[in-house]
Amino acid sequence: MKCWIYLMNPFVFACITPHGSEILEALSDDASLMARTRRSMNSLGHAMHQSAPQVIVVLTPHGTRAEGQFAIANPERLRGTVEHHDHAVVMERLVDRDLARDIAQTALADEVPTALLNYATSEGPLSCMPLDWGAIIPLAFMPEVPVVVINPPRAFEFTPHLRFGASLARAAAQCGKRVGLIASCDWSHTHAETGPYGFHEAAVKLDTQVVACIESGNFEALAAFEPRLIEDAKPDGLWQTLVLAGAIPPHVRRVEVLSYEVPTYFGMICAAVHAPKPDVQP
Template sequence: MTGIVFACVAPHGSEIVEDLAGSTPELMASTRASLQALGKAARAASLDAMIVLTPHGTRVEGQFALADSERMAGEVESHGVTLTMERRVDRTLARSVAQAAEADGLRVASLNFATSEGPFSNLPLDWGVIIPLHFMPDVPVVVINPPRGTDLAPHERFGAALARAARESGKRVGLIASCDWSHTHDASGPYGFHEAAARLDGAVVDAMKRGDLEALATFDATFVEDAKPDGLWQTLVLAGAIPREARHVDVLSYEAPTYFGLLCARVTSTA
């Protein structure tokens, strides 16, 4: 079997990685255990490449930003400890995804830096990629930043194009929707407190348990702004990649131990 053979929704809070948790390793222990289980499943899938949808990489307004450098590297620092990571980019798969999306009339920006290839062709890995990949097999990556905003219609179409490119690649491909959820759970957090945070995260967990990822596209814009999630856009791409009629979602855990929500779910296809 080729195409998308592993998929998940995974968070990216730095303290999920035990070495970055400082004196409180128990803070995100439930999420850490879930990511370890997802990583085990990904390794069992014998992946050739991993596609990561991140909200925190290089953004291009109104376009799907896709890394087409030779490699990517970055670091995450927390509690005086630094986690570094470098990955090669599966440029053949990245370009196939871009071409499939463009053929469907979607706007895609393919990004590189400095030189077309070689050691200087290197874009940064953001924490939205590094944290979930820390638990995953070391395979070449394709990193994509979906556009934000209230126009959610293109995201499912992009997911369908992505899945088509993965199938046609002849490779076994993993897909991570890197998502933290509402960021207004705690008054001491950088975005303050809003009661919408608990309501939105509850609605997300319920929709995930039903396998109804498309429900996230129906959230009112004010509701989203008050709760401040960063997972809607990546999840809707995942929804397009694994259609509802062939989708099963297993929610492994949800917690909000600080100001933002953390959810882990495995998404499998029955097709």
């Protein structure tokens, strides 16, 4: 079995972001509700703008899934709508298909189950797939550049996520472009009885541990969470963060947590994962 470990950080900027709809003021009836997270997202967006990426890779839990595989969207375009409080935000982005294919080829060569996804036609105006809210919300704060959107499988065996992250880093390093990386993650979804999943005391327990792991830069510790705790707390961020862990190794991982809050029924963390200085070449 091949398992590649990339030793540097090939991303000009990386971050962990939430994707609650009301982070966008256009979708909120109460601008104070997620104000702290919105300020943090503006800071992350500013940092991404300053890093001048030519393409942004988004790891989302809500896109089109391929069970047991890392699903990489590979149409010409992605287009989607997020609706909330009778308001809507529409977004369309071009796909960097060269990088999408390179990531898939590298992961498959590393024996990580991976699928390239398209719809309708191989190219042209009908080659378009849905852009989900897990990507739209963070991308609304970021530069308008082509994207690669990836949906990791939600299994409790996390080794493939670390391995896929290493494959992703190698493909990014070799593509010759300035690549940004977003791990789109909400955390426990059982903080409130009024939420769609009800209340469970596991929510506070899991989120407390997640914040500690992210603050310390020890993303790999998330792989040790018990399946029962995960099932009770219902986070959707573990899988993307573990891909990020594989993509940016601990010795070059400089993490800055901007905020954590639970304004409704789910937890939200904003964190920057800084790249090396620009004169350091991967």
